[in-house]
Amino acid sequence: MSSALLQSGPAPRKITIGRIGLYAFLLSMVVFFALPLFVMVITSLKTPEEIRMARIFALPAGLNFSAWAEAWSGACAGTACNGVEAGFWNSVKITVPAVALSVTLGALNGYALSFWRPRGGKILFALLMAGALVPYQIFLYPMVRVLAGLSLYNTLPGIVLVHVLFGLPLVTLLFRNYFVTLPIELFKAARIDGAGFWRIFGEIMLPMSVPMIVVAAMLQFTGIWNDFLLGLVFAGPDNLPMTVQLNNIVNTTTGTRQYNVDMAATMLTALVPLAIYFLSGRWFVRGIAAGAVKG
Amino acid sequence: QDTLKAEVFTSWTSGGEARAVAAIREAFETRGGVWETSSIAGFENANAAFQNRVVAGNPPTVRQSVLGMDARELIEMGLANSLQAVADANNWRDVMAPAIYDAISYDGEVYLAPVGIHGQSWMFYSMPVFEAAGITEAPTTWEAFFADMDLLKAAGVTPIAWGGQAWQEAKVFNMVLLSQVGNDGFMKIYTEGDEEILSSDAIVKTLEIFGRLRDYVDEGAPGRNWNDATNMVIQGQAGVQFMGDWAKGEFFAAGLAAGTDFGCALSPAATGMIFIADGFLMMKTGDPAQDAAQVLMAEVATDPAVQVAFAQAKGSIPVRTDVDTAALDICAQKAMSMMDEGLFVPEHAITISPDMVGQLTDFVGDFFANPDADPADAAQQFADIFRR
Amino acid sequence: MNTTSPAPAAVSVRDLQIRYGAATVIDGLNIDVAAREFLVLLGPSGCGKSTLLNAIAGLNDIAGGQIHISGKNVTWAEPKDRGIGMVFQSYALYPRMSVEKNLTFGLRVAGVPKDEIARRLAHASKLLHLDDLLQRKPAELSGGQRQRVAIGRALVREVDVFLFDEPLSNLDAKLRTELRVEIKKLHQDLGNTMIYVTHDQTEAMTLADRIAIMRGGVIQQLATPAEVYHRPANLFVAGFIGAPAMNFIPGTLTADGAFTGGGVVLPAVAAGASGTATLGIRPEHITPVPVGTGALRGTVTVVEPMGADTVVWFDCAGQQMSLRVMGDTTLTPGTEIGAAFDPARASLFDAQGDRI
């Protein structure tokens, strides 16, 4: 009986102008952000002839993965034609321990600074933050001297150490800011339970900081994986990371520039961090929301 | 017994360069050496890696180095091994042009093993493109050159394949400069900073001509690599390229023949050939095995047969005057004959410090990038580099 | 050294001084807590209750003074060695450990034998009805359950002194009332010494053997709940305890000890004192009477029926006063009323605010 009666006033419209504008904005942003990736992918799949036609948005005629294969194991830099494969494994060997170590050390720093407040902690933190603002270039010579003195120059442990040292400020910042948001009572309760410095860290604080570990590890991973300068200077000829080899391939050309191989090599180099962001972006966002980066 | 192992640090990574190095490598290995390549693309990157290794006390055995001022400080600091004994034993003083022998000697002692000389005042051009535009032969004056370029423009091709990096532009600038001040003037500027020439009209004229080149350059030029520019000529997209003879390597690699597919002419109004030369610097490693390898390397690199093979691959000319030039291409032969006539002038990198080289490069790069730059003002800036 | 005969006192604090940076939060505080006593520290926010409790637990560095627990000087001892258990406002459960792990963490750290741990766990979980919850994570518990786990964590330590820092203030009113009774029963069962911080006066009144009322780091009164309620040591205590608050009537004391103020005249209440003074009367000690009778008169402004009783607010010479009657009332806003009170149950404070 009451349909006429109940029907009163305009029902809210679901699709408004604002909504359309919103999606229009988002879609245009999708184009802006995705375009470079799209171009890289399609170019890497083209044949040199297709590339010469200078239509960067044209889709490749077929799925031609030969450029990828060549970039992986055949592309030449100088007399060596080994692609980026060796660099890939070097990068893995550098990045994995460097990330693990720097995150551990950074977490430890953040924990010690926020809960234990040892003497000089504030100064240490301030100096660490100041260090983060210095251009890397000026560290090179002295660091080289120090590492050479330790017989670590041009070795795998050496380059790992360098990354750990330069990663410390950011990771420490992340963890300190996270730990200060945790209730101090937790720490007090553990003290009453008789747990000491390491025990509280290992059994209570670390398990609680998983979101932050994810954020720190992702930031460090991309930072270290993408590094060029430190790898170039400290890694030594046997451990050159992927980025250096990418540079060698992209910046040397024989005759016609092989854009498809360049792009494939570029993609290969970016693949691991990209995969990490595509697969665990959600965790990254969650970790940030859990308080990683504040003031 | 220790192997004769040498780690060779070069920034030669492109096709022709790589093949040239391979020629030395082959001979070195045949004679019992063990060759290990460390190559980093790009001068800045290679330098950064190399210098840091020196600082760390862990230098490579052999360092590719430009003859002249580039290696001076390393030698003065006692970081390099002398090659005087090798030079004496192999009689370098007699088999090499005096200009070269001077350039490898520092305070009377030989330190560098020269491996190749590059003539730099070349103008490479695409013969089919010239033909299509109705140009019959390479221009020898700037006026003729600009007239030809207008023809190319009208024909719808990019007149000049321009590598828009400052170091390349500096080389073109030198070609124009040489045409305006002559060989002696050029030497006076770059060795003594001769005030009279620096303040003469010739410099302004040089800059005017150099500035006019901007009109014949495509908009993709800034930042372009030299080999990409060469490729434009190879592909017939552009008419000419001013570049050192290493560009020949690209032409050859593309299967083009000198004199039929592409021409190598001296840059317009050139009075001589500007050259630059590469050599091997033998770093002090403190390791006797590597010292021995260095001696072997010096001998191999200057070996006549290797010299020819190297020059062929790289497009350069041999450092020795006593080699058989028959195997070389016509461009190289043309250059060799100029060398014999004493028309070779060393490039600025051989005679002025890297610091000044940098300033010159900046100057040229800025001038070319700015169409509004006033040649008269710019001439002042140019002179200022030498007045410091 | 002269004052250290702490045998009867379970916790004894001597001349305690605590500073945060430059600010001295507690300056020379003394308190003795008898064995088996339930002492409540009550006071407004920021008065230093937690600071004092943390000092007793050994979680704060102290600037001076000494702390004895069960006869031992523990001034510099580690928290775990003081023989205390502590329960925090935020529960402070270890979020990644199950309830069982939470309860036994301290014991495992201390290397207590397995069967002993099992025994204590069983005891605590039985006492606190945690048996079904042992495998849960704290996030899977309700507020009240979390609070019980927190208490359990102190319980398994089998210590003599329990410290509570506002353990109920994160819970809703109903649960608070329930758990309050539980804690009281726990104390009756265990017979430990308990020091309990709160700013909720109902909790303080109902739980305490003695209440220490603090303000600005200083103990204002240390006495039984009844004493604190009926004979507040000063104006602060009088106003702080009781809801609605005690009614204050400003006035003066004449030389003969009579109080005059707000239309009230009380003869000879305070011999010897003189000057300004304040008379304090609790709402339940005021009775509404017909206008004209009674010492006070005023206009009803707000009537708050509470079910069991009713609070009537009235305006008395420009001052809001409240009175409390059992059950309902027929008074309505706007009514003129008189109000009578028993002077014997009133409190009188001098110009400094101290009880006369």
Add this chain to the structure above:
Amino acid sequence: MNTTSPAPAAVSVRDLQIRYGAATVIDGLNIDVAAREFLVLLGPSGCGKSTLLNAIAGLNDIAGGQIHISGKNVTWAEPKDRGIGMVFQSYALYPRMSVEKNLTFGLRVAGVPKDEIARRLAHASKLLHLDDLLQRKPAELSGGQRQRVAIGRALVREVDVFLFDEPLSNLDAKLRTELRVEIKKLHQDLGNTMIYVTHDQTEAMTLADRIAIMRGGVIQQLATPAEVYHRPANLFVAGFIGAPAMNFIPGTLTADGAFTGGGVVLPAVAAGASGTATLGIRPEHITPVPVGTGALRGTVTVVEPMGADTVVWFDCAGQQMSLRVMGDTTLTPGTEIGAAFDPARASLFDAQGDRI
């Protein structure tokens, strides 16, 4: 059309249906709020109070039904066009704006003339004593001051209906008591319609003209505070209202209408009903008497002195019961007592929990 004569009702909700995703939180709720009435929505957490309030405010999409405010159908109207003001639990002040900006932001956006804004601002800040605070940021205010600003923001809208969502629950007990009285006076002064959500029964009892007690999205009883307290409609309402809670004695009704249970026998209380039943007695309606006298007997377990009165918990046939006496008591835990009550003030509920 038959039900829509909303002239007397300020707010009228018809057949309201609200869903969150698949879950129907409110299903066919009806309520009318008279003009100038102070209606309190009371209920446990999650019962749908905020949901209902938000629906009235237009902040929730509704799945069915209608809402009328001041005679207009506003079912689909924007919140700002409904003639309502709202005060939130978290205050929801705009943190980076001064108090003045907070109060006037809505008016400025709506383009109200400057002098009109100034007038309303002056009025609200005078009424709420905010004059000295106008230039402060919310962070620089105390909890009570923030709450006043939040009320002020609703006030400047000069609307007929005020909605409050637990406006006091973030404040401490003392402040809560104070502001409660302020809100009551504000209502008396302004004479608007107010709908007030709380889960604090004291607030509900003291503020409301009528209380709507909700549970699971359904209104259990809608009546005056006295009615709700003394004649609860069902067991849920009875247990929910009153602290300590009403004592329940389970038992049976015999065919002749007599109640037996827990040692209590009440003849002829409920004619016609039979089966299991529950007797409910409020603590203040139980008096301790010498053992052997009175309908009940038990052992005292906990004594909670509250100052003005004392709650005594006693164990009666295995069941915890409470009684309340004025002032102090001499009873101590362990004492055997008898307990008497007035059957006329007790409530009786049938097997379904409904009042008989």
Add this chain to the structure above:
Amino acid sequence: MSRGKWRLRAAQLALSPTWLTVVLVYLGTMAWTVTLSFTNSRLLPNWDFVGLAQYARLFGTAKWTLALQNLVVFGVLYVAGCLVLGFLLAAALDRRVRFESAFRTLFLYPYAMSFVVTGLIWQWLMNPTLGLQPTVQDWGWAGFRFDWVTSRTMALYAVVLAGIWQGAGLVMVLALAGMRGIDAEQWRAARIDGIPVWRVYLSIILPQLGPALAAAATLLSMGVIKTYDLVIALTKGGPGSATEVPAKFIMDNMFQRQNLGLATAAAVVLLLSVIAIVVPFRYAAYIMAKRRAGAL
């Protein structure tokens, strides 16, 4: 009675590697750098002191002043651009859009790319003979121009654009986290007040994101000072010196031009400018935090 100290020994122990790093690597390096800047070191460090000559020369070098100017322009535009775009993206995603996580991932992924890759790809897209320009012109829009990398006036903005592309996603994530942390009741209050959505973001949400945006700005600024890879890959500092930046200037003089003294002087000046900007900023934040804490 040295209590308290031993209790912290473990903490000090845990921090000792960091202390070592800070003292040896950071402070040591800075001292070394400052010292070298007073020498006439060329290719390799030497200890031939020349006073302030390198500084005098530095400020007589047009390229250095240009590099500093470029850094300021780039830094301001890049950070501001990232903040604005990131905030807009966050606000858009905050509006309960469909496929939110897909959008979010897409906007964030460039952050996983190195500056080298970012530079390479944008160099290509903005190249007037290879990239977007000829393609769009082919589509019939003959007047279309997108030649920023090769234009002397626009090249710096090309660097900014590529930088924003890379960094906006991070700001978005931070801002979005901040927005999600804002009390939902504020939104309700604003709706009752009748505030339009855009106005709520502008006047109410944005001011509250201060800390999140400040954190983002800090992270981005750390990158700005070190900007090198991006410029090298994108423009190599050109055309001319149009995109010269301090880090490249330092790098060139250190490794290319055998001018270590000048390079270290430049590094010191850069460091001092950073300190001159950061310290007052931090100090102000500190004072404000103090004041806020004190006011309550």
